[in-house]
Each structure stands twice: as structure tokens, then as C-alpha cells.
Amino acid sequence: MADLRSDFVGIKSPNPFWLASAPPTDKEYNVVRAFKAGWGGVVWKTLGEDPPIVNVAGPRYGAVHAGDRRLIGLNNSELITDRELQVNLEEIKRVKRDWPDRALVVSLMVPCEEPSWKAILKAVEDTDCDGVELNFGCPHGMSERGMGSAVGQVPEYIEMVARWCKASTRMPVIVKLTPNITDIRYPARAAHKGGADAVSLVNTINSITSVDLDNFAPEPSIDGKGSHGGYCGPAIKPIALSMVSEIARDKECAGLPISGIGGITTWRDAAEYMALGAGNVQVCTAAMTYGFKIVEEMKSGLSRYLDEKGMTLSDLTGRAVPNVTDWQYLNLNFVTKARIDQDLCIECGRCHIVCEDTSHQAITATKDGRRHFEVIDSQCVGCNLCVNVCPVEDCITMERITAATDPQSGAPATGYRNWTQHPNNPMAKLPEPAE
Numbered sequence: 001m002a003d004l005r006s007d008f009v010g011i012k013s014p015n016p017f018w019l020a021s022a023p024p025t026d027k028e029y030n031v032v033r034a035f036k037a038g039w040g041g042v043v044w045k046t047l048g049e050d051p052p053i054v055n056v057a058g059p060r061y062g063a064v065h066a067g068d069r070r071l072i073g074l075n076n077s078e079l080i081t082d083r084e085l086q087v088n089l090e091e092i093k094r095v096k097r098d099w100p101d102r103a104l105v106v107s108l109m110v111p112c113e114e115p116s117w118k119a120i121l122k123a124v125e126d127t128d129c130d131g132v133e134l135n136f137g138c139p140h141g142m143s144e145r146g147m148g149s150a151v152g153q154v155p156e157y158i159e160m161v162a163r164w165c166k167a168s169t170r171m172p173v174i175v176k177l178t179p180n181i182t183d184i185r186y187p188a189r190a191a192h193k194g195g196a197d198a199v200s201l202v203n204t205i206n207s208i209t210s211v212d213l214d215n216f217a218p219e220p221s222i223d224g225k226g227s228h229g230g231y232c233g234p235a236i237k238p239i240a241l242s243m244v245s246e247i248a249r250d251k252e253c254a255g256l257p258i259s260g261i262g263g264i265t266t267w268r269d270a271a272e273y274m275a276l277g278a279g280n281v282q283v284c285t286a287a288m289t290y291g292f293k294i295v296e297e298m299k300s301g302l303s304r305y306l307d308e309k310g311m312t313l314s315d316l317t318g319r320a321v322p323n324v325t326d327w328q329y330l331n332l333n334f335v336t337k338a339r340i341d342q343d344l345c346i347e348c349g350r351c352h353i354v355c356e357d358t359s360h361q362a363i364t365a366t367k368d369g370r371r372h373f374e375v376i377d378s379q380c381v382g383c384n385l386c387v388n389v390c391p392v393e394d395c396i397t398m399e400r401i402t403a404a405t406d407p408q409s410g411a412p413a414t415g416y417r418n419w420t421q422h423p424n425n426p427m428a429k430l431p432e433p434a435e
């Protein structure tokens with residue numbers, strides 16, 4: 001069994017799987033159940049100043065389901081903890097005392113004033129927890145009050161608050177970023193400049209999941225009205241993965257540890273985040289959908305994968321980052337064609353119709369008067385659409401051609417040439433013509 005012990009900014013945990021700040025980490029009862037189930041750590045549900053906030057008493061969740069009713073996206077309009085600060089602090093102290101080997105980080109959100117941050121940090125330090133996470137991400141409710149994503153959308157505020165916090169506490173400070181911003185590198189750089197020990201991302205994405213077409217209100221509705229909520233779950237993983245990779249390859253963020261969050265449901269999701277630069281991961285929706293025991297699959301799957309590859313956890317972190325590049329450096333001479341495995345094909349015709357209607361008319365529908373689906377290399381541009389719509393896994397694959405030129409375009413199909421070197425690019429740096 002591979003060693004899954006993790007050290008994230010000096011915070012040790014038996015594995016890199018933490019529960020993200022949210023209902024699963026809202027109170028002692030839940031967190032103890034989570035630790036019993038095997039989670040390596042938790043980020044406690046965000047604490048704020050007293051008096052506690054008030055949540056809506058009607059539905060606070062909306063969801064997007066796949067055709068088989070699997071939940072792929074969750075929307076929520078919940079705020080930070082609605083329990084008194086002292087109650088939370090006492091529970092945190094007790095849990096840390098009883099579970100010394102687990103990571104216990106406390107999420108915080110108070111008004112953007114230095115005395116407020118100083119006061120809460122002092123109170124939290126007294127619990128002996130392992131660190132704090134600054135919640136600059138909540139996109140609803142708190143942002144209208146000048147907190148959460150209202151801070152996370154202004155890099156100068158992030159830097160300022162991170163600096164205040166670092167000056168007021170000995171604990172590691174993680175800054176949790178909002179994805180509701182154009183370029184994630186700016187808030188990450190600000191956190192780095194402010195002295196934060198790490199960033200975590202993403203918090204939830206502004207969303208309205210559906211509209212009631214009888215009552216004409218966003219769902220879920222509270223007394224006939226709805227507001228946007230924060231979107232999370234498997235649907236946001238691609239967005240979050242891209243943001244994690246942007247920070248991981250940014251020179252100005254070099255050395256800044258990342259805690260990856262967003263749609264992680266299986267060990268594979270977690271491994272992908274790590275390969276793109278995350279030192280550990282946090283999970284919320286998957287636990288809220290399937291319960292705490294999902295961590296068992298995460299631990300055994302990651303351990304098996306590392307053993308198979310002969311890698312350690314730290315070998316995995318960032319392993320894919322050098323292979324993330326900008327479009328302009330992709331090899332334009334890499335030419336592929338779709339290949340259909342006739343033994344697997346169920347002759348549904350979906351590949352034909354999408355290629356015929358929306359791509360390049362490169363898949364036959366009949367041969368000798370019978371249904372037959374086959375790729376016409378001279379038309380195929382290698383786009384991969386048919387692979388993605390085919391209902392049979394691995395029935396269509398993409399294969400690099402061996403010919404010197406592409407039968408579709410006549411362009412070279414060997415070697416390496418990117419857009420910065422291409423003759424169609426007016427800015428291309430072409431080799432000097434021979435004398």
C-alpha cells in the first residue's frame with residue numbers, strides 16, 4: 001500500500017483527502033463521523049462574528065441531474081455557519097484534542113477590518129487547530145455585505161487581509177479563492193504577495209439551475225422569488241481543474257501550494273487535481289451526495305494507482321503541469337483520424353449524423369445497401385466529436401496517421417510545427433530563406 005500521509009503547508013494528515021468547509025463540517029457530530037470514516041482532515045464550516053447569520057428556512061438547494069438521475073451539479077444559497085461562535089470554538093477544541101492525527105483547519109469570514117480579523121484569529125488559535133482558511137469565495141448573501149467573493153474579486157483586498165492575518169497569527173493561512181473572476185492568477189498572486197501559505201480553490205460558481213415555468217421564478221424559490229446560488233459538484237470540475245493549472249504554471253505564483261477543490265468524487269478526480277499541481281484536495285458535494293464512506297474508494301484507488309506507477313504522492317503533485325501549454329504551442333503537424341471498431345459498433349448512426357450535420361461529412365451511413373459506419377480519411381479532420389457522442393466506450397478511437405501528409409488538407413503530418421512557426425501566421429518567426 002502506497003504511503004498516503006500528507007504534509008500540506010506543515011499541516012499533517014494521514015491522507016490528502018479533506019472535507020471542504022460546508023455542511024459536512026458544520027459541527028462536532030459530523031466531523032467525528034467523518035474522521036471515523038477515514039477522512040484525513042476537514043476545513044470547518046466558515047465561522048463569522050456573532051450574532052450568527054440567518055439562513056433561509058425554505059429550500060436552499062437546486063440541482064442538475066444527468067439522464068439517469070445522477071446528480072452532476074448542486075446549487076446552494078446557504079451562508080456561513082448559523083451557530084454561535086463560542087459553540088463552534090468549543091467543539092473545534094474538543095475534536096482536535098480527540099483526533100490529534102487529523103488535520104483541522106478553520107474557515108473564517110469577518111468584515112474587511114483589521115480588528116475583526118485579529119479578534120477571530122486569537123479566538124481560533126486558542127482551539128489548537130492546525131490552520132485557518134480565509135473564505136473569500138462565497139458568492140451569495142455574504143458578498144452583498146462586503147465579504148466572501150466581494151473580497152475575493154479585488155486582489156488588493158485579498159493581499160491586504162492575507163497580510164493582516166499573517167501578521168496576527170502563527171497558524172498557516174490558506175486563502176480560498178472564488179472562481180467568479182476573469183483571470184484566477186490575479187487573486188492567487190495577491191494571496192501570495194500578502195504572505196498566504198497556500199491557496200485553495202474553487203469556491204462555488206454563480207448559478208441559477210432552473211426556472212419554474214408556471215410561477216416564473218428561479219428554483220429553488222422562496223415565497224415566489226429566487227436568487228443565484230453557488231454551483232458545485234462534478235459539473236464544475238473542468239473549470240476548477242483549469243484554474244488550478246493556471247496557478248500551478250504561473251511564474252509569479254511559483255512555490256505557492258494549492259489545495260484543489262471542485263467536483264472531486266473519486267480517487268481519479270483527486271489524482272487529476274494533484275497531477276495539475278494540487279498538494280491535497282477537498283471534497284464537499286460528493287460527500288453530500290453519497291455520504292462519508294466514499295473516502296474508502298479514494299484512499300484505496302489512489303494507493304493502488306501510486307503502487308502501479310511506482311510513484312509517491314509528492315511525485316504525483318504537479319506531474320502534468322509541464323504538459324499544460326498555450327494553444328499556440330500545440331503541434332499542428334500531429335494528424336489523427338477516427339477509427340471505428342466494427343466488432344463493437346452497434347450501428348446506431350450517431351457518429352454519422354453528427355459528423356454529417358455539424359462536422360465534416362467523414363462517416364459513411366451505408367455500404368452495399370446496408371447500414372455501415374466507416375471513416376473517410378480524406379474528409380476527417382480528426383476533431384474527436386464522434387468519439388464523444390458514440391454510446392459504446394472505445395468503439396471509436398483516434399489514431400495518428402503514418403503518412404507524410406494529411407489526406408484531408410495536404411498539410412505535413414510528421415515532425416513538429418506550431419502556430420508561431422506556421423506560414424499562415426503573419427507574425428510567424430519563419431526560417432530565413434536560403435540564399
Ligand SMILES: Cc1cc2nc3c(=O)[nH]c(=O)nc-3n(C[C@H](O)[C@H](O)[C@H](O)COP(=O)(O)O)c2cc1C
Pocket residue numbers: 020021022023045046074076078079080081107135137138176202203204231232233234236261262263264282283284285286
Ligand atoms: C451547501 C454548501 C455550503 C457551503 N458552505 C461553504 C462555507 O461555509 N465556506 C466555504 O468556504 N465554502 C462553502 N461551500 C463551498 C465548498 O466548500 C466547496 O468549495 C464547493 O462546494 C466546491 O466543491 P465540491 O464540488 O466538492 O462541492 C459550500 C458548499 C455547499 C454545497
Ligand code: SF4
Pocket residue numbers: 337338354355359360361362363375379380381382383384385386387
Ligand atoms: S473525428 Fe470529426 S471529422 Fe473525423 S469522423 Fe469523427 S466527427 Fe467526423
Ligand code: SF4
Pocket residue numbers: 340344345346347348349350351352373389390391392395396
Ligand atoms: S456512434 Fe458508435 S456505435 Fe453508433 S454507429 Fe457510430 S461507431 Fe457505431
